[in-house]
Amino acid sequence: MVKTPTFDSVSQDLVRVEQKMRQALETSNKYLTDILFYILDSGGKRIRPALALLATKFGTVNPAEKAIALAAAIEMLHTATLVHDDLIDNSLLRRGKTTINAHWNSGATVLAGDLMFAQAAALAAETQHVRVISLFANTLGIICRGELAQLFAPPWNEQNRTHYYDRIYSKTASLLETAAQSGAILASLPEDQIASLREYGRNLGMAFQLIDDVLDFVGDEHVLGKPVGSDLRQGTVTLPAMYFVQQNPDDELMLRVLNRQEQDPDAIAEVVTRIAQSEAIQTTVDEAREFIRQGKAALHNLPDHPSKDALLSIADFVVEREL
Amino acid sequence: MVKTPTFDSVSQDLVRVEQKMRQALETSNKYLTDILFYILDSGGKRIRPALALLATKFGTVNPAEKAIALAAAIEMLHTATLVHDDLIDNSLLRRGKTTINAHWNSGATVLAGDLMFAQAAALAAETQHVRVISLFANTLGIICRGELAQLFAPPWNEQNRTHYYDRIYSKTASLLETAAQSGAILASLPEDQIASLREYGRNLGMAFQLIDDVLDFVGDEHVLGKPVGSDLRQGTVTLPAMYFVQQNPDDELMLRVLNRQEQDPDAIAEVVTRIAQSEAIQTTVDEAREFIRQGKAALHNLPDHPSKDALLSIADFVVEREL
Numbered sequence: 001m002v003k004t005p006t007f008d009s010v011s012q013d014l015v016r017v018e019q020k021m022r023q024a025l026e027t028s029n030k031y032l033t034d035i036l037f038y039i040l041d042s043g044g045k046r047i048r049p050a051l052a053l054l055a056t057k058f059g060t061v062n063p064a065e066k067a068i069a070l071a072a073a074i075e076m077l078h079t080a081t082l083v084h085d086d087l088i089d090n091s092l093l094r095r096g097k098t099t100i101n102a103h104w105n106s107g108a109t110v111l112a113g114d115l116m117f118a119q120a121a122a123l124a125a126e127t128q129h130v131r132v133i134s135l136f137a138n139t140l141g142i143i144c145r146g147e148l149a150q151l152f153a154p155p156w157n158e159q160n161r162t163h164y165y166d167r168i169y170s171k172t173a174s175l176l177e178t179a180a181q182s183g184a185i186l187a188s189l190p191e192d193q194i195a196s197l198r199e200y201g202r203n204l205g206m207a208f209q210l211i212d213d214v215l216d217f218v219g220d221e222h223v224l225g226k227p228v229g230s231d232l233r234q235g236t237v238t239l240p241a242m243y244f245v246q247q248n249p250d251d252e253l254m255l256r257v258l259n260r261q262e263q264d265p266d267a268i269a270e271v272v273t274r275i276a277q278s279e280a281i282q283t284t285v286d287e288a289r290e291f292i293r294q295g296k297a298a299l300h301n302l303p304d305h306p307s308k309d310a311l312l313s314i315a316d317f318v319v320e321r322e323l
Numbered sequence: 324m325v326k327t328p329t330f331d332s333v334s335q336d337l338v339r340v341e342q343k344m345r346q347a348l349e350t351s352n353k354y355l356t357d358i359l360f361y362i363l364d365s366g367g368k369r370i371r372p373a374l375a376l377l378a379t380k381f382g383t384v385n386p387a388e389k390a391i392a393l394a395a396a397i398e399m400l401h402t403a404t405l406v407h408d409d410l411i412d413n414s415l416l417r418r419g420k421t422t423i424n425a426h427w428n429s430g431a432t433v434l435a436g437d438l439m440f441a442q443a444a445a446l447a448a449e450t451q452h453v454r455v456i457s458l459f460a461n462t463l464g465i466i467c468r469g470e471l472a473q474l475f476a477p478p479w480n481e482q483n484r485t486h487y488y489d490r491i492y493s494k495t496a497s498l499l500e501t502a503a504q505s506g507a508i509l510a511s512l513p514e515d516q517i518a519s520l521r522e523y524g525r526n527l528g529m530a531f532q533l534i535d536d537v538l539d540f541v542g543d544e545h546v547l548g549k550p551v552g553s554d555l556r557q558g559t560v561t562l563p564a565m566y567f568v569q570q571n572p573d574d575e576l577m578l579r580v581l582n583r584q585e586q587d588p589d590a591i592a593e594v595v596t597r598i599a600q601s602e603a604i605q606t607t608v609d610e611a612r613e614f615i616r617q618g619k620a621a622l623h624n625l626p627d628h629p630s631k632d633a634l635l636s637i638a639d640f641v642v643e644r645e646l
Binding site: 027028029031032084087088089106107108110111112113114115117118119121122124125126128130133134136137138140141143144145147148149151152 | 351354355411433434448453461466467471472
């Protein structure tokens with residue numbers, strides 16, 4: 001198991017990002033504020049704000065507070081989408097903690113997510129940088145369109161890998177791309193370096209989601225903080241499942257599960273085990289490694305710098321974690 | 324009955340605003356696009372974009388397309404909040420048309436609203452004006468905090484008129500204030516004129532919501548497009564109800580309805596009738612007229628201009644409609 005990156009060079013900044021996010025969610029109602037802070041505390045490894053901050057270190061942001069605001073905006077936007085996602089999927093657990101909709105009715109959950117979107121927009125506006133703000137708004141649009149497309153997706157047997165890649169770009173890679181790119185823009189890097197950091201972020205994001213989709217089959221439930229096989233149970237056909245059905249076109253049980261003719265939990269668990277033990281996992285991991293290779297290669301024209309080393313090690317971590 | 328203002332001087336612009344909003348909601352899925360357009364078509368009198376456009380006419384916006392983008396951003400934000408409101412209230416009708424959540428599950432409705440928030444932010448960013456964008460983001464925050472405060476409000480008998488005025492400012496007046504103010508900023512008006520248009524917008528918004536709350540008791544259901552008494556049935560205590568209970572402290576039926584001990588539709592209808600026939604209505608209308616008076620007075624330092632005449636007539640319309 002690879003050590004979790006500690007983001008050493010930006011760890012002080014990340015503390016300020018947490019403070020900034022909390023400030024943005026203060027309300028006059030203590031009960032409400034506590035719940036909003038609980039959602040923030042359910043947060044993950046803060047990889048998105050770390051990316052944004054590391055990208056800024058190749059140049060200068062003046063005043064430095066704007067970089068903190070950008071990083072907080074990125075993570076706030078991410079958190080807002082998770083709040084609404086959990087409501088839409090009716091998920092009761094995320095990262096081992098109960099979700100907000102497990103406590104609240106759907107109205108309060110919708111509004112908590114909306115407030116986070118609003119504060120994300122306000123934090124982005126604090127950068128005072130029109131190009132960064134526009135990029136940020138457009139990314140939110142890409143994420144929403146992707147979620148809607150997934151909800152109105154054609155049946156699984158009319159979906160191909162292009163659909164899948166479009167979906168994970170919208171869902172995950174677009175925000176990592178924007179994190180790295182907007183950090184670069186805010187720090188006034190040359191256009192070729194902005195393009196490189198953007199490409200790094202997109203490739204990292206694609207690999208990140210591929211590995212997430214692999215872990216949904218082979219991960220440790222305690223580390224995942226949710227049961228394995230969640231995607232399949234919710235009818236979401238990810239790349240490992242696509243490869244499995246391609247490699248095992250006559251697996252009747254798999255077809256019944258995909259066609260939702262079979263909803264028995266034991267049967268779904270059996271299909272999850274079959275996929276977990278199949279070649280489909282390695283095929284998917286190999287694709288993730290290829291995205292990582294391309295992401296690292298994109299950094300070739302950035303100068304030697306502690307941030308560059310950090311970005312390279314994050315890339316390795318994303319694809320090696322837990323595998 | 325007062326004639327609906329036709330916004331003559333900005334009617335061509337308003338056609339472009341509609342086109343701009345539609346463009347922003349185009350998706351690759353025809354079914355989805357049709358539903359999003361249906362939501363737009365359920366829109367009201369477009370008073371918010373008209374305000375923004377009229378405010379810009381006191382100065383110059385270059386290129387003029389930025390004024391269209393601002394007006395579209397304002398109305399898109401308003402529409403997004405309506406979509407989530409209807410979901411939260413579980414309303415099935417708005418302006419006589421079925422709401423999106425009457426057709427779709429809550430997940431799709433959440434995402435449709437989110438996409439509209441995203442596109443509102445993207446349209447605001449098209450102004451390329453940092454002050455306008457910041458104002459816009461902060462207004463969204465005010466609206467969300469207001470909605471959350473309402474959801475976590477104390478019991479009706481611990482609420483006073485300050486709570487009520489805070490609530491209608493957040494819910495309605497803040498966006499009309501921002502519409503007029505941001506139009507003024509974008510057109511580079513002097514600061515005192517920006518402040519005047521802001522004050523006009525806020526007062527107009529307060530009056531607008533007061534009259535809406537009156538119409539919820541005395542309006543024509545066909546004009547309202549929903550049954551009278553909706554607020555009371557949902558447990559929302561508006562100013563006419565506050566005045567009624569103050570003027571009739573011993574009305575047992577009213578108290579039972581407010582304490583939600585009485586849920587019988589006939590009993591609630593009886594209370595609605597009592598309020599509609601009481602002095603509370605006139606007291607509330609008088610307060611609305613006072614806001615309108617202050618809003619019109621705020622325009623004193625703006626030059627004579629067709630936009631000024633239009634703003635004055637909108638103010639009269641808001642308080643005289645249907646009464």
